Amino acid sequence: MIFELGEYRARLSRCRKVMAEKGIEVLIESDPCNMNYLTGYDSWSFQYAQAVIVTLEDEDPLWIGRGVDLAGVRLTTFLPESKVAAWPDHLVDNAVNHPMEFFAEQLSARGLGRKAIGIDRDCYFFTPRSRDVLQAGLPNARFADAGRLVSWLRLVKSDAEIKIMSEAARLTERIMAAFFEVVRPGLRECDAIAEIYKAQVAGTPEFGGGYCCVAPLMPVGEGTSTPHMTWSDRKFVKGEAAYLETAGVRHRYHVPMVRALHLGTPPQRLVDTSKAVIEGIERALEVARPGNTCEQVEAAWRKAISRYSIEKESRIGYSIGLGYPPDWGEHTASLRPRDRTVLQENMTLHMVCGIWNQDWGGVSLSEPFRITAGGAVLFAKVPRDLHVKT
Amino acid sequence: MIFELGEYRARLSRCRKVMAEKGIEVLIESDPCNMNYLTGYDSWSFQYAQAVIVTLEDEDPLWIGRGVDLAGVRLTTFLPESKVAAWPDHLVDNAVNHPMEFFAEQLSARGLGRKAIGIDRDCYFFTPRSRDVLQAGLPNARFADAGRLVSWLRLVKSDAEIKIMSEAARLTERIMAAFFEVVRPGLRECDAIAEIYKAQVAGTPEFGGGYCCVAPLMPVGEGTSTPHMTWSDRKFVKGEAAYLETAGVRHRYHVPMVRALHLGTPPQRLVDTSKAVIEGIERALEVARPGNTCEQVEAAWRKAISRYSIEKESRIGYSIGLGYPPDWGEHTASLRPRDRTVLQENMTLHMVCGIWNQDWGGVSLSEPFRITAGGAVLFAKVPRDLHVKT
Numbered sequence: 001m002i003f004e005l006g007e008y009r010a011r012l013s014r015c016r017k018v019m020a021e022k023g024i025e026v027l028i029e030s031d032p033c034n035m036n037y038l039t040g041y042d043s044w045s046f047q048y049a050q051a052v053i054v055t056l057e058d059e060d061p062l063w064i065g066r067g068v069d070l071a072g073v074r075l076t077t078f079l080p081e082s083k084v085a086a087w088p089d090h091l092v093d094n095a096v097n098h099p100m101e102f103f104a105e106q107l108s109a110r111g112l113g114r115k116a117i118g119i120d121r122d123c124y125f126f127t128p129r130s131r132d133v134l135q136a137g138l139p140n141a142r143f144a145d146a147g148r149l150v151s152w153l154r155l156v157k158s159d160a161e162i163k164i165m166s167e168a169a170r171l172t173e174r175i176m177a178a179f180f181e182v183v184r185p186g187l188r189e190c191d192a193i194a195e196i197y198k199a200q201v202a203g204t205p206e207f208g209g210g211y212c213c214v215a216p217l218m219p220v221g222e223g224t225s226t227p228h229m230t231w232s233d234r235k236f237v238k239g240e241a242a243y244l245e246t247a248g249v250r251h252r253y254h255v256p257m258v259r260a261l262h263l264g265t266p267p268q269r270l271v272d273t274s275k276a277v278i279e280g281i282e283r284a285l286e287v288a289r290p291g292n293t294c295e296q297v298e299a300a301w302r303k304a305i306s307r308y309s310i311e312k313e314s315r316i317g318y319s320i321g322l323g324y325p326p327d328w329g330e331h332t333a334s335l336r337p338r339d340r341t342v343l344q345e346n347m348t349l350h351m352v353c354g355i356w357n358q359d360w361g362g363v364s365l366s367e368p369f370r371i372t373a374g375g376a377v378l379f380a381k382v383p384r385d386l387h388v389k390t
Numbered sequence: 391m392i393f394e395l396g397e398y399r400a401r402l403s404r405c406r407k408v409m410a411e412k413g414i415e416v417l418i419e420s421d422p423c424n425m426n427y428l429t430g431y432d433s434w435s436f437q438y439a440q441a442v443i444v445t446l447e448d449e450d451p452l453w454i455g456r457g458v459d460l461a462g463v464r465l466t467t468f469l470p471e472s473k474v475a476a477w478p479d480h481l482v483d484n485a486v487n488h489p490m491e492f493f494a495e496q497l498s499a500r501g502l503g504r505k506a507i508g509i510d511r512d513c514y515f516f517t518p519r520s521r522d523v524l525q526a527g528l529p530n531a532r533f534a535d536a537g538r539l540v541s542w543l544r545l546v547k548s549d550a551e552i553k554i555m556s557e558a559a560r561l562t563e564r565i566m567a568a569f570f571e572v573v574r575p576g577l578r579e580c581d582a583i584a585e586i587y588k589a590q591v592a593g594t595p596e597f598g599g600g601y602c603c604v605a606p607l608m609p610v611g612e613g614t615s616t617p618h619m620t621w622s623d624r625k626f627v628k629g630e631a632a633y634l635e636t637a638g639v640r641h642r643y644h645v646p647m648v649r650a651l652h653l654g655t656p657p658q659r660l661v662d663t664s665k666a667v668i669e670g671i672e673r674a675l676e677v678a679r680p681g682n683t684c685e686q687v688e689a690a691w692r693k694a695i696s697r698y699s700i701e702k703e704s705r706i707g708y709s710i711g712l713g714y715p716p717d718w719g720e721h722t723a724s725l726r727p728r729d730r731t732v733l734q735e736n737m738t739l740h741m742v743c744g745i746w747n748q749d750w751g752g753v754s755l756s757e758p759f760r761i762t763a764g765g766a767v768l769f770a771k772v773p774r775d776l777h778v779k780t
Contacts, residue, residue: 043618044604047514047716068704068746071616089704090728093721095537121519124437125716129511129535131518145519147485190591190598197587201580201621208580208623214434215601226461228433231591233598314458314479325715326437326515331483338480356458 001040002251003160005078011038012061014153015054024118024146026107027054028134030126032324034150036252039063039079043072046125046324048092049099055112058083062110064103066092100130104137113138118146124326152332154321157346161253161321162370165348168255169368169379171209171248174199176259176382184389185238185263189220189231196246210249213323214256217245224361227354238264243364245352247328248380254323255379256350258366261387273363274386276308277353281367281384284316284335284351288369288376294339301335301353310355315339317351320368347371348379391430392641393550395468401428402451404543405444414508414536416497417444418524420516422714424540426642429453429469433462436515436714438482439489445502448473452500454493456482490520494527503528508536514716541722544711547736551643551711552760555738558645559758559769561599561638564589566649566772574779575628575653579610579621586636600639603713607635614751617744628654633754635742637718638770644713645769646740648756651777663753664776666698667743671757671774674706674725674741678759678766684729691725691743700745707741710758737761738769 001008015038019027029035032046038061039052050065060083063073067086073079087102107113117138119126135143157165178199183192196216203209215230221240223229236242240263247256262270284301301316317335320328328350333341335351347370354364363386368379391398405428409417419425422436428451429442440455450473453463457476463469477492497503507528509516525533547555568589573582586606593599605620611630613619626632630653637646652660674691691706707725710718718740723731725741737760744754753776758769 043616044607044620044716045618047719068617068744071613071746072618075613075616075619090726092705093708093719093724119518121522122517124514124517126518127512127514128509128516128518128521132511188598190593193598194588194592197591198584201587202584203580203623208578208583208621211605211620217434223461223465226433226465227458228435229462229465230434230601231598233593315482318483326434329437329483334483336480354458356461 001076001078003040007158007160008038008040008078011153012054012059015150016056018149018153019054019118020056022118022146022149023116024144025056025115026112026117027146027149028117028119029054029150031120031123031151032125033154033322036322037150037154039077041073042076042252043069045069045072049087049103049130051103064106098129098133100133101137104134107138114140116142116144118144118149120148121145122148122331148331151330154330155319155332155347156344157321157348162346164250164253165255165379167207168248168250168253171200171203171250172255172257172368172380173382174204175246175248176244176257179244179259180261180387183236183242183261183263185236188233188235189218190233193218193231196244200246200248207250210252212247212249213254213325213328214246219243222361224363225358226356227364236263241266241270241361241363245364247323249323252322252324254320254328255368256320256328256366257368257380257382258352258354258364259382259387260363260365261389263389265390266386266388269360270363270386272308273310273355274365276305276310277355277363277365278384280304281351281353281365285367285369285376288343288371290343290345290371290373292343294333294335294341294343295337298335298337312355316353317349320348320350343371345371345373391466391468393430397548397550398428398430398468401543402444402449405540406446408539408543409444409508410446412508412536412539413506414534415446415505416502416507417536417539418507418509419444419540421510421513421541422515423712426712427540427544429467431463432466432642433459435459435462439477439493439520441493454496488519488523490523491527494524497528504530506532506534508534508539510538511535512538512721538721541720544720545709545722545737546734547711547738552736554640554643555645555769557597558638558640558643561590561593561640562645562647562758562770563772564593565636565638566634566647569634569649570651570777573626573632573651573653575626578623578625579608580623583608583621586634590636590638597640600642602637602639603644603715603718604636609633612751614753615748616746617754626653631656631660631751631753635754637713639713642712642714644710644718645758646710646718646756647758647770647772648742648744648754649772649777650753650755651779653779655780656776656778659750660753660776662698663700663745664755666695666700667745667753667755668774670694671741671743671755675757675759675766678733678761680733680735680761680763682733684723684725684731684733685727688725688727702745704744706743707739710738710740733761735761735763
């Protein structure tokens with residue numbers, strides 16, 4: 001286990017408190033980040049129905065998943081055998097029967113079939129069919145939308161979590177150093193990515209890195225007009241821009257970053273836009289301190305870039321921490337208008353300022369940081385300027 | 391685009407044919423593999439609501455997604471601007487409003503608000519909330535479960551797809567060569583993974599590899615009792631086993647493989663179990679030919695290993711092709727009892743034979759292959775034996 005048992009117990013205690021406030025007696029949590037947060041469970045097993053189930057009465061939650069993953073529960077969690085159950089394998093990819101039939105049987109057998117059951121309707125790995133089958137199997141339960149209850153519990157990090165993220169940031173620095181170092185005209189994009197992966201997982205002599213929950217995103221040339229392209233095996237050419245978005249990862253905690261480079265003398269509009277973005281980031285970071293709100297941070301950015309006649313519709317950041325596919329965002333607080341989440345010490349965010357969808361491409365730069373009493377403190381030290389390789 | 395326009399048109403035509411048979415007038419498809427299959431769309435954007443929408447009347451489907459991803463549609467698909475629409479960014483991670491409100495407005499505006507609408511209830515990236523909001527926004531539509539309609543269309547590959555998978559297999563061979571080469575006592579697991587990633591993406595001098603939709607799975611020592619663990623930064627020690635499960639990837643097509651090694655003289659039970667697994671794979675592959683069923687293939691395996699008093703509950707394989715997170719299985723045909731899918735030429739499968747959850751650990755070996763008139767043909771040539779490093 002990555003944290004002391006007491007830290008997991010405290011998380012579960014906070015979870016039960018919010019459940020009670022919301023009138024939820026049983027919480028079914030299938031988000032792999034949230035399952036990890038509550039129990040330590042860590043396995044690439046979210047492609048089939050699994051959940052951690054928290055009740056108001058019991059100290060230990062229940063894990064239900066696929067049989068082949070049972071040993072993963074033993075190896076990564078503190079759960080006793082009595083709180084672990086596995087559905088039979090013929091339910092994999094079965095058009096007629098579904099693992100949630102087993103979940104319903106287990107909940108009934110454990111006296112939870114008539115409770116108020118909360119589910120997160122936005123969880124990627126709890127499908128509409130999962131809900132249909134579970135509800136059909138528990139006709140006497142009352143179902144409620146739990147919202148992103150556990151995700152919100154993750155917003156403020158413990159000191160132990162901050163320490164792990166600080167280690168992840170050492171990997172982030174190495175990744176960006178590799179990006180700046182290796183990209184050159186004539187190199188294939190895939191060969192650059194090989195070096196980036198190496199920096200990401202080989203890590204430092206003291207510790208290695210885990211897998212990033214998003215493949216390295218590296219828009220190049222005309223691809224810079226959109227943020228979510230990966231790479232090809234074409235060669236870099238002089239006169240084009242590239243940016244890299246990926247994360248250093250330690251014990252599933254992600255510290256993501258975006259940096260941009262240009263091969264050869266950059267066009268003036270790219271230089272100007274980069275300058276505006278950097279100024280916007282600086283102004284926004286100054287406002288990112290305890291007591292201010294997420295929307296105040298974004299407003300400082302917006303004001304700064306408006307002087308350069310740049311507009312940006314999309315948000316400029318979000319809370320970060322644990323990550324499993326498909327993304328490292330916590331899906332809670334966002335840096336954007338109308339988000340009045342009040343910043344507190346030990347919140348951790350990724351401010352990502354991309355200007356995309358321009359006819360000439362775009363530019364993206366970001367900073368992962370944490371909130372301290374004294375203001376925003378960057379996780380990683382990587383020069384923020386457009387990196388020009390002439 | 392990876393394939394000629396005619397290949398996409400033929401796929402869409404087959405899709406409409408099955409829709410008509412099932413009484414579905416409008417199909418909402420959010421599985422990133424299926425979106426790619428129908429249109430070529432390729433972007434790491436499935437973490438927010440997006441779909442390709444196929445109607446019986448229109449030749450071109452409609453793409454709806456997030457605004458920042460619009461340029462990705464232009465760069466990877468053949469869709470005209472009139473068939474592309476993007477929801478505004480304030481709907482990201484919004485607890486009150488949801489992108490499916492925009493989907494409902496678009497469908498209504500395009501005259502589709504009173505149709506029979508099919509959705510795949512098992513799709514990871516179409517959440518229960520997505521369905522709730524879409525249904526609320528289209529009160530006059532009739533909703534039906536489309537099952538895995540498009541996934542089933544992918545079962546038999548075209549010759550162009552087989553060619554790409556054969557290229558991916560060259561990467562699979564390089565990955566496994568790296569695994570056998572680098573793992574040794576004293577090396578950190580993360581350093582081995584760095585070399586594996588390098589082989590995966592740097593590829594051959596002729597072409598590179600894409601990202602694998604699953605992180606490399608490398609159970610080591612006691613971790614070999616379960617298949618879905620990744621890696622740590624501890625060092626390999628003499629006397630332990632490791633196996634690697636990952637894939638060569640080309641244009642999102644995956645050719646996965648599992649191989650096992652042991653550092654030092656292996657214990658007899660590992661040798662014996664590996665021998666039984668290999669014999670089981672050989673017997674099963676002999677039966678994998680056109681006209682036979684999936685369950686007949688599994689029965690040949692089961693008969694072979696029963697002579698060694700080994701039992702295995704979980705299935706021994708599944709159909710493969712395109713892959714996006716969280717896995718590379720097509721979620722259609724499975725090699726297991728009661729799956730009577732009849733094998734045809736150009737079906738492509740991953741036979742994966744893991745014996746897990748043993749008190750001493752386990753072993754796993756696999757073969758990706760395609761069905762030809764003459765029987766099963768392996769995609770990759772990698773020695774199947776337990777690789778012993780003394």
